[in-house]
Amino acid sequence: xxxxxxxxxxxxxxxxxxxxxxxxxxxxxxxxxxxxxxxxxxxxxxxxxxxxxxxxxxxxxxxxxxxxxxxxxxxxxxxxxxxxxxxxxxxxxxxxxxxxxxxxxxxxxxxxxxxxxxxxxxxxxxxxxxxxxxxxxxxxxxxxxxxxxxxx
Amino acid sequence: xxxxxxxxxxxxxxxxxxxxxxxxxxxxxxxxxxxxxxxxxxxxxxxxxxxxxxxxxxxxxxxxxxxxxxxxxxxxxxxxxxxxxxxxxxxxxxxxxxxxxxxxxxxxxxxxxxxxxxxxxxxxxxxxxxxxxxxxxxxxxxxxxxxxxxxx
DNA sequence: CAAGATTGACACTTCAATCTTT
DNA sequence: AAAGATTGAAGTGTCAATCTTG
Numbered sequence: 001x002x003x004x005x006x007x008x009x010x011x012x013x014x015x016x017x018x019x020x021x022x023x024x025x026x027x028x029x030x031x032x033x034x035x036x037x038x039x040x041x042x043x044x045x046x047x048x049x050x051x052x053x054x055x056x057x058x059x060x061x062x063x064x065x066x067x068x069x070x071x072x073x074x075x076x077x078x079x080x081x082x083x084x085x086x087x088x089x090x091x092x093x094x095x096x097x098x099x100x101x102x103x104x105x106x107x108x109x110x111x112x113x114x115x116x117x118x119x120x121x122x123x124x125x126x127x128x129x130x131x132x133x134x135x136x137x138x139x140x141x142x143x144x145x146x147x148x149x150x151x152x
Numbered sequence: 153x154x155x156x157x158x159x160x161x162x163x164x165x166x167x168x169x170x171x172x173x174x175x176x177x178x179x180x181x182x183x184x185x186x187x188x189x190x191x192x193x194x195x196x197x198x199x200x201x202x203x204x205x206x207x208x209x210x211x212x213x214x215x216x217x218x219x220x221x222x223x224x225x226x227x228x229x230x231x232x233x234x235x236x237x238x239x240x241x242x243x244x245x246x247x248x249x250x251x252x253x254x255x256x257x258x259x260x261x262x263x264x265x266x267x268x269x270x271x272x273x274x275x276x277x278x279x280x281x282x283x284x285x286x287x288x289x290x291x292x293x294x295x296x297x298x299x300x301x302x303x304x
Numbered sequence: 305c306a307a308g309a310t311t312g313a314c315a316c317t318t319c320a321a322t323c324t325t326t
Numbered sequence: 327a328a329a330g331a332t333t334g335a336a337g338t339g340t341c342a343a344t345c346t347t348g
Contacts, residue, residue: 017317019293035338089308115160218335243325
């Protein structure tokens with residue numbers, strides 16, 4: 001009866017939903033209006049100023065089209081700038097703004113705290129084991145994703 | 153550098169993306185056109201004919217609005233019927249059709265096989281441990297989800 | 305032709321508001 | 327008022343097609 005409720009795919013989907021919910025609640029509670037996707041994008045821009053959209057997408061394992069929309073919204077909020085690259089006029093150079101920088105820095109500790117809440121159902125040792133398995137699974141399945149991780 | 157790439161939330165998101173991708177590829181390869189959400193809904197309807205939308209949503213941990221759209225599409229494909237309940241005219245009684253039943257039965261073994269592919273990165277023992285932790289985490293975080301599981 | 309980016313189309317997810325019925 | 331359902335709006339995710347530039 002209802003076999004699929006115990007299948008990996010369904011439980012992974014639920015855990016993802018819980019994870020996103022905890023992220024949103026934590027950030028909103030602190031008075032910020034930023035999604036986990038937007039936070040990830042800003043975080044990359046801090047370390048890689050001037051990066052183009054395809055490279056950014058690859059570094060956080062997002063689809064090119066999705067990133068386009070995310071960047072639209074971050075640009076609208078004034079958290080980053082998008083300019084045509086002088087080197088290659090097909091590409092857009094992305095730079096985080098001072099305001100974006102301030103938001104990322106303020107939100108980072110909240111995000112760190114939220115990670116602990118997500119794993120609250122596990123003991124100390126289990127948590128480490130779970131993280132290790134998560135890494136193995138995402139590495140093994142990377143090429144099966146529509147948006148594989150591509151580190152530069 | 154890029155600390156969030158190793159955070160639970162980000163890895164869970166990637167695993168979910170991989171999981172959905174494997175599901176879609178497997179099903180499409182076999183010539184079917186059905187999403188994992190739609191398959192879950194059909195599976196519940198097999199065991200609970202005449203169920204209403206809110207109850208269905210609770211049993212698979214989905215949002216009411218999401219379920220509404222999913223049911224729209226399943227109805228359009230002819231996989232289920234939606235009729236006003238004579239007991240309570242606010243509610244809609246859902247029934248799987250013969251065609252929906254045939255599709256669910258044909259897709260089930262493909263879905264089972266896909267689950268193994270998702271966990272291919274882990275050894276036998278690890279797989280069991282991972283599933284156990286997934287269950288613990290989803291149970292512990294259930295109420296934090298926007299769409300908690302509500303079994304009837 | 306290949307690559308970066310965008311657009312249109314469709315599906316999933318959530319929130320707020322609304323409508324009908326209880 | 328409370329509950330089942332729907333709608334509108336915004337964000338995320340994928341696919342196919344297109345546009346511009348290399």
